[in-house]
Amino acid sequence: GVIRRQLRPAHLLALTATATSRTISSVVNILGGIDVTVRADGVVEKTLESVQTQENDAERGSMVLRRNLRLSGSPTLNPLQSLLELLHTSEYRPLSSIIVYVAYQWQTEQVARLLCQRGVRAGAYHGGMSSIERNEVQESFVR
Incomplete structure (x- = not known):
């Protein structure tokens, strides 16, 4: 994903208190198809399968996720x-x-x-x- 390509983090932690399974799957897709362990109240619920990533659309590492949502990052x-x-x-x-x-x-x-x-x-x-x-x-x- 764009975050991994542009920023090359050693580790990536994404936290949410309210995401649905569909939202989590979408975020995993955006982050580049990484394997993710989903936890609720400290208990492992499931591991999502790797998914295909969207392509980077700008040199700064910016992606249009939806018409009204864009993710950008730069080291x-x-x-x-x-x-x-x-x-x-x-x-x-x-x-x-x-x-x-x-x-x-x-x-x-x-x-x-x-x-x-x-x-x-x-x-x-x-x-x-x-x-x-x-x-x-x-x-x-x-x-």
Whole structure:
């Protein structure tokens, strides 16, 4: 998959609290047909079979997954600069809403703040926020 080709990670961990079996199969396909052990509450449920991967459609490692969903990744020493460059490409500039995933709650605050400082309208959204704060960010996102 594009993540393995472009980033060459030694290990890949994907976590979800809500994915259906169909969604998990789709993500496995996108990640490049890797064998995956699916766990719920710490118990192994099943192992998905390897599946065919979609082809990379851009040099940055960007793939159109659906008309409204795109996955991008690039190895970099300056992730924020790489993100800003990506947001200013012809591929992403016309989009009205983009979600950037990070590993930690504090990173959501940091990335949102840095993007805002550079003129990009952004907001943090994570589980450590109150439901009122999350609702405000969600409403702003869909406007």
